[in-house]
Amino acid sequence: MVRHMKKITIIKPKWILTVNEQFDLLTESALIIENDIIKSILPVAKLDTVEGLDDAETVTLENHILMPGLINTHTHAAMSLLRGIADDLPLMEWLNNHIWPAETKWVDRQFIQDGVQLTVAEMIRGGTTCLNDMYFFPDIMAKTCQQMGMRATTGLIVLDFPTIWAQSADEYLHKAMAVIDEVKEYPLISTALAPHAPYTVSNKPLEKIAMYSSELDIQVHMHIHETEFEIDEAVKNTGQRPLERLDQLNLLNPNLMAVHMTSLNEMEMERVAETGVNIVHCPESNLKLASGFCPVDALQKLNINVSLGTDGAASNNDLDMFGEMRTAALLSKGVSGDASSCNAQQSLRMATINGAKSLGLSDQIGSLEPGKKADVIAVDFSQLNTQPVYDPVAQLVYATNSMQVSHVWINGEKKVSDYQLTDIDAVEIIKIAQQWQTWISE
Amino acid sequence: MVRHMKKITIIKPKWILTVNEQFDLLTESALIIENDIIKSILPVAKLDTVEGLDDAETVTLENHILMPGLINTHTHAAMSLLRGIADDLPLMEWLNNHIWPAETKWVDRQFIQDGVQLTVAEMIRGGTTCLNDMYFFPDIMAKTCQQMGMRATTGLIVLDFPTIWAQSADEYLHKAMAVIDEVKEYPLISTALAPHAPYTVSNKPLEKIAMYSSELDIQVHMHIHETEFEIDEAVKNTGQRPLERLDQLNLLNPNLMAVHMTSLNEMEMERVAETGVNIVHCPESNLKLASGFCPVDALQKLNINVSLGTDGAASNNDLDMFGEMRTAALLSKGVSGDASSCNAQQSLRMATINGAKSLGLSDQIGSLEPGKKADVIAVDFSQLNTQPVYDPVAQLVYATNSMQVSHVWINGEKKVSDYQLTDIDAVEIIKIAQQWQTWISE
DSSP states (O other): OGGGOOOEEEEEEEEEEOOSTTOOEEESEEEEEETTEEEEEEEGGGGGGOSSOTTOEEEEEEEEEEEEOEEEEEEOGGGGGGTTSSOSOOHHHHIIIIIHHHHHHHOSHHHHHHHHHHHHHHHHHTTEEEEEEOBSOHHHHHHHHHHHTOEEEEEEEEOSSOOSSOSSHHHHHHHHHHHHHHGGGOTTEEEEEEEOOTTTSOHHHHHHHHHHHHHHTOEEEEEESOOHHHHHHHHHHHSSOHHHHHHHTTOOSTTEEEEEOOOOOHHHHHHHHHHTOEEEEOHHHHHHTTOOOOOHHHHHHTTOOEEEOOOOGGGTSOOOHHHHHHHHHHHHHHHHTOTTSSOHHHHHHHTTHHHHHHTTOTTTSSSOOTTSBOOEEEEEOOSGGGOSOSOHHHHHHHTOOGGGEEEEEETTEEEEETTEESSOOHHHHHHHHHHHHHHHHO | OGGGOOOEEEEEEEEEEOOSTTOOEEESEEEEEETTEEEEEEEGGGGGGOSSOTTOEEEEEEEEEEEEOEEEEEEOGGGGGGTTSSOSOOHHHHIIIIIHHHHHHHOSHHHHHHHHHHHHHHHHHTTEEEEEEOBSOHHHHHHHHHHHTOEEEEEEEEOSSOOSSOSSHHHHHHHHHHHHHHGGGOTTEEEEEEEOOTTTSOHHHHHHHHHHHHHHTOEEEEEESOOHHHHHHHHHHHSSOHHHHHHHTTOOSTTEEEEEOOOOOHHHHHHHHHHTOEEEEOHHHHHHTTOOOOOHHHHHHTTOOEEEOOOOGGGTSOOOHHHHHHHHHHHHHHHHTOTTSSOHHHHHHHTTHHHHHHTTOTTTSSSOOTTSBOOEEEEEOOSGGGOSOSOHHHHHHHTOOGGGEEEEEETTEEEEETTEESSOOHHHHHHHHHHHHHHHHO
């Protein structure tokens, strides 16, 4: 009968930041997790009226704020093994002369598994409970995340040219369908079609992707308008800006996660707004590669859904969503010239509920509301850099360090307790990463 | 005889980043501290040829990089008590409607002492070993830093209008001279004249400041060209851009620390270069208040000395120089459109030796070289987010979290050991900060 027992956790923090529609910030409240689900959020004073809590685990967090786990909507997880291999270089030089050669030489099944492990461990430790990936061997990526207890959307990469994963666009698509079938049994894993970029995927596979996305109702995850150079080359080669081409290919719709979008004219912004395209903003990667500035302020004013991603560790170089939230908020003010742009609340939404919407998972994750999956983190404000606390939301965005994440639950499972990973062996994972470094550096 | 004994510490890290002229990165090396001074840096293999090490303390740091302590060249230390009191607002609204009223109501001797304590504790914990301050009661600021073992330059503030510290420009200057005398006995403290800004200090006191700075050879620490608005107003009111006016007042010289400088035309940049003015860049504060972008790339190409500051905690909101280094490097790439701009090495210099130059202290601090004061920090790379390590310098700028600072020595005194403050009571300091919060929130 043990397997049918309910596992109940009662969390009593100082604050609960729900990130619900009203952005309620609660005090004197408790959150109850039953198995994988947030069962209720209620005043502490009413806890003794609730039945069935006798065997519950109670976690009291006196100086902490409880909030939804962070959702990283663009990364290349396995690239953590290439963190710091080439820095201070522009996008195309970085890709052509460093990243792509290294990938050709090193990426294989083991690289993916080991790199994803490093990334997932870093992310969970820092309060990220869901990631959206695009890389090779999406099957291994998915399996590794499921085994580690990490929620993820695995990106079914499509390219025109051959790589270790597939030889032709048709083979990429064929394998994509196989992975969709294979990962159906993994409760923590979703899938997205992931055509790399307009300049690496031709019309025919993109037409198929638009069709599959519509038929299967799955997201399409794609780098779009990352740099002015990309757009200029497209205009030169095709006579069209990439977004216009994607529009003709029926890809502009709420299933599209358009990553980067550093350059958008007014007509394009309106088109994005009216078609319900999601934009994934990667401020630190865009800065590091001097790719341009995503016009976040203008997008938010058009009510376009903007979420956040770190991009891969080779262009960031950490996978810290607290840092990304802060950079997004600061950069939007700087770029728009308006210090009220992308305020703390907006930035927090970008890193949580907007990510869930972008992934098509907002009925399951992204806020602390009864009935949703229990992806929950606690941030300990009892550190010097987060004292005193006038405004917990501003504190999270402008002063919090990711190492203040003290507790993490994913799908109701406790993954971090008192700052320590509960069931992931960081020492072993680092040893493996260092082995890769030795090989790659030789 | 005990008081004449030499105190020797031998530090054996994995790497030593000297930040000397050649930017030497050493391995298999040790650093020896004798009392307050870096005595030598030598190969570990030669340690047994050195005399007098029998009673030395040896600190072995297997996964760590040893580097100069970070130098924060612009802050208002006591403002940590106002962290998060008003966010997402433009500079003048933030100052006029929030910060200045709060300061008028709350700033007194006790506020300064308690706020400086919070700031110094946060800074030391995060690897900052020297700060350059501008605020009221610079005497109490200096005394508090000296007592806590923090190196600091205390800014002798000057304004035209009355505050709790002085009633007239003449009284500010009179008090400045008194503080210079008073703090001469504090070995960790330097002084700088700190006229607040061109728009708050008139010509007469500025002429005196130029004279005192020259006669006493002390630095002048001033907000200059923080926003376009400041410049436009000055042109409207005086017919001159502020920098031109300061030039006529003989303030442009190597003693000047010009803070912010988000707007500079080409002639002004050349003038800054030829006069040897130091520029203090506060990227996170400039972004947060939408003040504009300091043209760091252009300044560096003119060999102008640019150092880094966090500004006060009310406009940042942390005092994390690792975050500031990263933001400076990323933002310069984004603003210049050149991903090779402000590379990791340049960013690290900005946070260390360039800060020392700006403060006129480069013979004493800013690099790990024999004969300099022992302001030394160790960063532990054995965390998930800093593995693997291809390039320790890139790792420090692009991936390191300030909470990875494991050891800090200031003036040869061990202030942080294994992540813990050795002689500062953070719990008590936070309790006092929370008391202020209660008062201020009422």
